[in-house]
Every structure is written in C-alpha cells, then in structure tokens.
Amino acid sequence: MSPLLEIERITAGYGPVQALFGVSLRMEEGQVVALMGRNGMGKTTTIRCISRLLPLTGGTIRVAGQDIARLSIPAVARLGVGLVPEGRRCFAPLTVAENLIVAARPGPWDMARVCTLFPRLAERMGQVSATLSGGEQQMLAIGRALMTNPRLLVLDEATEGLAPVVRQEIWDGVRALKAQGLSILLVDKSLREICAVADRAVILERGESAWAGPIDDLTADLSDRYLGV
C-alpha cells in the first residue's frame, strides 16, 4: 500500500526567493508526524506545497500514491488533505455553524461530532466567527477541516498565541483525534506537547530536511542543534 503522504526532495519558493531546497517526508496512515525546525526554516512553505497553495519547482508530492502536481487546490482537498492554516482564518462574517456547513463533505465527521470534540463550539453555533476568542477560532478552524472528512489533517501552529489553558484544550483535541486513528501532520512550538503526541518527527533546516526519525530518537543534543535558540 502507498504511504499516505510521500514528499520527495521538493523545492519551492516565492518569486525569485527560493525557500525549499530539498524537503523529503514520508508518513503512513494513522501516524502523527511533527514537522519541526526553527523560524523561517520552511515548515509553512512545505505545508503550502502539500495543499497546492504554492507550486513546486522540483520534486514530487504524492497523497495516497497520487502525484498532486497537476491537481487543483479543491482536488487536493477532495483527495483528503484537510488544512488548518497558520493564523486560523475562519470566514469572519459567517457564524460558527455556517463556517462548518460550508466545509462539509460526506463522512463520519459532522457538526455533532465536532461539537463533541470541542464542546465550546456547541454553545456558539449562532455566533459570528469574527467575535470568537482566539482559542474558539482555532477550534472552529480545526472543526472546519474535520468537516471535510480528511484522511490527513494538517495543523500549522494550532496553539500559537493562545493562553495555556486553551492550548491544553487544543492538545486534548489533537490527542482525541489521534486516538480515533486520524493521520495528522503538525507544526508547533511546544516540544513537550509534540513529544507526547507525535510518532515521528522531520526537522527542517534552511529549507532542507535535516533529520527524520521516531520521536523517541529525538535526543536533547538533536533538539539543541536544530531547534534551540
């Protein structure tokens, strides 16, 4: 069986500025993989490439065995990539319920199940999403991605800028999703939380994958070298 996600030596950039110089990553169905690295190393850029928001200049990305190079953004979503982008981005004028409904595709995830995962959303279904707290917007962004019934959930800095107690609610949600067998690719600053939930890690350094392995092999030396400030 093909891996769920297979990234082979991809390169990409922004106009004349090259940002990725050879990122490789492989993840199997059911895994939680952390994409790590200091600021500006190419994590978000890699994620943009996976969702087809940014074209590749080289290399290959396959989702469930299918090369996505020629697919449209919605086609990649239909293949099963559910993105929760950096900075959340809900549809501000829409209510919580509307945000969820517009994303919906058939599958086990519906509004009721999203509300079970994040009960706070249940209390705010009629509220306009622009007026939600940061944590609630993040829960909504995750809920919206789940409504697409993804095979692969991609979380880019899902806990950034949130109060510790709210961050904990998000991590509880991520752990629950993992327990339900969902495959998750995640980027986050909290090494402790990543180590508690991820199966594997891939570390980027200046747009290249520098290390990959089981999370338990990520020693203090490695994290000092690649993640320390």
Ligand SMILES: Nc1ncnc2c1ncn2[C@@H]1O[C@H](COP(=O)(O)OP(=O)(O)OP(=O)(O)O)[C@@H](O)[C@H]1O
């Ligand atoms: N829209 C853009 N235009 C030009 N350069 C960009 C753009 N977005 C990112 N870059 C550059 O691409 C490189 C990789 O950035 P990227 O956002 O992928 O890093 P990151 O690992 O996600 O960092 P962070 O941890 O700060 O989110 C950086 O050098 C950055 O300055």
Ligand SMILES: [Mg+2]
């Ligand atoms: Mg980023």
